[in-house]
Amino acid sequence: MSTGLLDPGVVRPTALARANPVAKLAVALVLAFGLLLSVDIVTAGTAVVLELALLPLAGLGALAVLRRSAVLLLAAVPVAVVSALLGVDSGAVLVDLGPISVTSGSLQTGGAIGLRVVAIALPGVVLLATTDPTDLADALAQVLHLPARFVLGALAAFRVVDVLLDEWRQLGLARRARGLGGDGLLASARDVAGRAFVLLVIAVRRAAVLATAMEARGFGAGEHQGADRTWARPSRLRPGDVVVVLVGVAVTVVSTAAGVAAGTWELVIT
């Protein structure tokens, strides 16, 4: 499926890129829950280093990886700064401005929080970029056995992304032709809000038509009669997928072990 916004660009077919989407999802989830347990700079730092070392296996071009992962800093840096400024103080005082103070302790936790955000978000970015929505839907329904009607309904809706983007542009042109909108922050915000509402109306109307069309082709039939659905694209776990999941588990275990060995690992929820 090729949609403009969802197109990952050129993906080299490495073992990681070709892995079953469910395996990629498992890797991202294992890393997320493993790393969320503790806030410490050693665990998060080790995880980020290991992930960066594994990046070339993702199958994306260097430029694509850089563009997609650099944007993570936009979220991670403010979180780290707030934690360093307002966090619980300990250790030597570096900067003191009344209620806001930076100590070596709070600087370290700030760094740990920021690194942790990157460590959890990064695999998701890279793995999502190499995942085709169709493959994802096939895997979710056949491997995880999620309800097929919902998975396929969502997949059908993904194809509407391009249509909605087109509608968005046309709405802008139509509003301009009618003399709506204008310059200035407030006017453009109101303009965007108006377009967003009409976009929602169009989306719901289109969905009702789409539902009728899908039902006319037998979608959702036999759901309660025990009929088994057959699949055009079989999706199953292969030995390579197990390896991918094990690598994800290994990254989590090694970083946690590094944190424990350094004595900084500490369970955050007590």
Add this chain to the structure above:
Amino acid sequence: MSTTEKSDAPSTPRRRPAGIGATLVTAVIVVALAALVWQGPTWFSEDGVPGAAQPGPAVLTLVLGALALVGWRTAPRRSWRVVDIVVASVLGVAVGLLFTLFNLAWNPISGLLGGFAFLGAVLTGPWLLGGVVGGLVIRRPGAAVFVELVAAVVSALIGNQWGFFTVIYGLVQGLGAEVVLAVLLYRQWGLTAGLLAGLGAGAAFGVLENLVSNAALPTGFQLTYLALAAVVSGAITAGLGGWALTRALARTGALAPLASGRNAQRV
């Protein structure tokens, strides 16, 4: 034709054991959560010292959890028609595109007001809309989670600054709204339901954000963050905004095939 309401009597002749299993698992989780609250987690006390027992909040957790489970099992419209599924999916995708719009706008906003630490708590409302609008428009059990999750997946697949976190947050925020609608037994869809569902989504976001981003900050900050997220982003922006949006959508007639459009039509 798909858009006419079929009989809402449960069309499943045999009870699916999977549903009962999930209910039992959820019941166990609720009891465990109530027990945890009774123990008095460090959140209720100052400076991380385990607090005294909290029987009041624990009983409240238990009652709300039981109500949510009863709501889930006895919802008046348990089965989804094809039109419900497809409208919920497309609504999720459209909301996901709006999320992307806010994702892009977020960086200049947070750059301008970067010194204000509670920024996220006050301005997260737009990202909570999926659960409220989804629940109020579709009016089926699971609609809030489904719409918010689809929207989050679209936002993550397009690519944003939060990466895989987007999916986790979407799931948790959707669950926050869903639990509230379940506690209301899936029978309330008015302004109150919208406000409370928004409150639930905002509180869920606040708890998750405290675990992820604010984990190193003082307890007082975290509690203020949670309260602001639940009331300002949740109840006011997402709750009131989501309810108004749903009503405006119904007025256009676009929701006519759905449960929410049927009693909103002016004759």
